[in-house]
Amino acid sequence: MRAALLTEYRKLVSTRFWWILLIVMAGYLAFLAAVIAFSVNAESGDGPGGAPGMPVASGVEAATIVYSLINAIGYVFPLVIGSLAMTSEFRHGTITQSLLVEPRRGVLLAAKLLAAVPLGLLYGVVACVAVVVGGAPVLALVGDGAFLSDSEVLQVLAYGALVTVVWAAIGVAFGALVTNQVAAIVVIIAFTQFVEPIARVGLASVDGLAGAAAYLPGAAADAVIGASFFASMGSADVLSRGAGIAVLLAYAAALALLARWTTLRRDLG
Amino acid sequence: MVLGMSTAAITVEGLTKHFGPVTAVDDLSFTVRTGAVTGFLGPNGSGKTTTLRMVLGLMSPSAGRARVGDRPYVEHARPGRVVGSALEASSFHPGRSGLDHLRVYAPQVGVSDARCREVIDLVGLGAAARRRVSGYSMGMRQRLGLATALLTDPPTIVLDEPANGLDPEGIVWLRGFLRHLAEEGRSVLVSSHVLGEVQSTVDDVVVIARGRLVHASSLAGLADLAEHTTYVEGPDRAAVARLVEQHGWSAEASGAGWLVAGAPAPLVGGAAHAAGVELHELTPRGRDLEEVFLRLTAPPTTQGEDAR
Structure with a gap:
């Protein structure tokens, strides 16, 4: 397994995509953190959920909403980089050579899932830095402060990085299931940017289904972080932190097992 | 040699x-002798690649075993230390360097970076x-594939159509390379849809068509199936044509004379x-x-099921 992990590490760092995506994520999150930090504090703005003339949120709440963008917006990046670990093998046909040196397909998948941990952590830490660099100065200038030493804010950042690790693993498992690279990326982007946000708001507004929204992966991750950009938009039901982690890990495990017994069982021709 | 001499390098049953x-x-069913170069021949689509993929565990057989x-x-x-293989010339991540391609797989087959550099020099890709x-x-991709196959210095090597996409110079290089592997005593299974590409380097041939074995022997055994062709020319063209007809040989006009198929020169001369x-x-x-190869692998419409 050690050799398999070293192989996965070398696969990753010998191409350029991991740092290109990392830079894109950092820039995107820093920019959005600044924008959101400005808009939640804007007193005259018609911020989402806020009445005109009142800030959407203030104080620590405003800060946590901004910093929670790590998950609310940023989770597409670890998902994509994770999925690429698998889909690029199928796209470029390197899966053949990978399975020639390690015919045990479960070991290959496990190595990729484990290799996603340090990669996800790197993405998580960079995402933390990005939302702080982008959000903190604006919060300090326009709002009530950056609250960078507040324990609630620190929790949001730390759990944000942790959740990013799980997102990367979910990405690997999803890529193993949907091995077509273009399809995997399209589904990830569509789900994270469109389907899930709508589902979270939509389900929350239907009485009987309001509880179900909390089990969507993004909502579960928000529960782990303890703050949500979406919570500020009115979707109320949130799981406990432990339950949130359990739900996320269940998604990763379910996708990985499904992949192992479907796509990874197939002949490679 | 890892394998005992009594065991075939590869056995397909x-x-x-x-x-x-x-x-x-x-x-x-066929075997690849230890220490011999076996040419695995058949037209495109005859099942060569599928067979090799089953031998290497990438596909599971519907029946039988390898x-x-x-x-x-x-x-x-x-397994990477027992068999080195190169299956497709296009199976590389385009964004990875040739050396890094080898370094990626090095840990799992237990070789050092120094060995990666060694094999990439060996196939002429050092620069x-x-x-x-x-x-x-x-x-260059074919050469990188060969470098991957040689990474562990394995006793057995499987190459799928290594001559595909090579220019004439590359094919000459490949022949020399295969001969070199044979001289080192390795067991090599090399597939091709063109006999001529591997003819000068193989000891044994396994010929398949439409997924079935049509011939397996030494290269000399294949040569025994080949017809002798003799060029014959005389002042009386018609007399020569009658002679060919009387003996039931087939002949086609060629220049001033005839190209007689199926008869060695002494036989024609004697007649x-x-x-x-x-x-x-x-x-x-x-x-x-x-x-012979074309005859063995011809579709059944032009030849009966007597190919075996």
Whole structure:
């Protein structure tokens, strides 16, 4: 397994995509953190959920909403980089050579899932830095402060990085299931940017289904972080932190097992 | 040598693969002798690649089995050390350098970075080692595939169509390279749809068509199936034509004379002498293995099921 992990590490760092995506994520999150930090504090703005003339949120709440963008917006990046670990093998046909040196397909998948941990952590830490660099100065200038030493804010950042690790693993498992690279990326982007946000708001507004929204992966991750950009938009039901982690890990495990017994069982021709 | 001399390098027994209604490989059995170069020949689409993929554990057979040494490929603790293989010339990440491609797999087959550099020099890619594969020509990709196969210095090597996409110079290089592997005593299974590409380097041939074995022997055994062709020319063209007809040979006009198929020069000469036909030229043209190969693998519409 050690050799398999070293192989996965070398696969990753010998191409350029991991740092290109990392830079894109950092820039995107820093920019959005600044924008959101400005808009939640804007007193005259018609911020989402806020009445005109009142800030959407203030104080620590405003800060946590901004910093929670790590998950609310940023989770597409670890998902994509994770999925690429698998889909690029199928796209470029390197899966053949990978399975020639390690015919045990479960070991290959496990190595990729484990290799996603340090990669996800790197993405998580960079995402933390990005939302702080982008959000903190604006919060300090326009709002009530950056609250960078507040324990609630620190929790949001730390759990944000942790959740990013799980997102990367979910990405690997999803890529193993949907091995077509273009399809995997399209589904990830569509789900994270469109389907899930709508589902979270939509389900929350239907009485009987309001509880179900909390089990969507993004909502579960928000529960782990303890703050949500979406919570500020009115979707109320949130799981406990432990339950949130359990739900996320269940998604990763379910996708990985499904992949192992479907796509990874197939002949490679 | 890892394997005992009593064990074949590769043993294929009753291997069968169905893809839906299509039978790609049909009850195929053959062995690859230890220390010999075996040419695995057949037209495109005859099941060569499917067979090799089953041998290497990438596809599961519908029936039958394949062993590398004493057990199936996937049951070796480190299969990459037992068999080196190059299956597709295009299976590289375009953004990775040639050297990094080797370094990626090095940990799992237990070789050092120094060995990666060694094999990339060996196949003549030393100068391009740090360039990304997207800039490689087809020939360079084939060479990188060979370098991958040789990474562990394995006793057995499996190459699928290594001559595909090579220019004539590359094919000459490949021949020399295969000969070099043979001289080192390795067992090599090399597939090709063109006999001529591997003819000068193989000891044994396994010929398949439509997924079935049509011939397996030494190269000399294949040559025995080849017809002798003789060029014959005399002042009386019609007399020579009658002679060919009387003996039931087939002949086609060629220049001033005839190209007689199926008869060695002494036989034609003797017959001419006995019939009193004057000859000015009688030249053996050798045996055309390619013709045998085409005959063995021809579709059943032009040839009966007597190919075996």
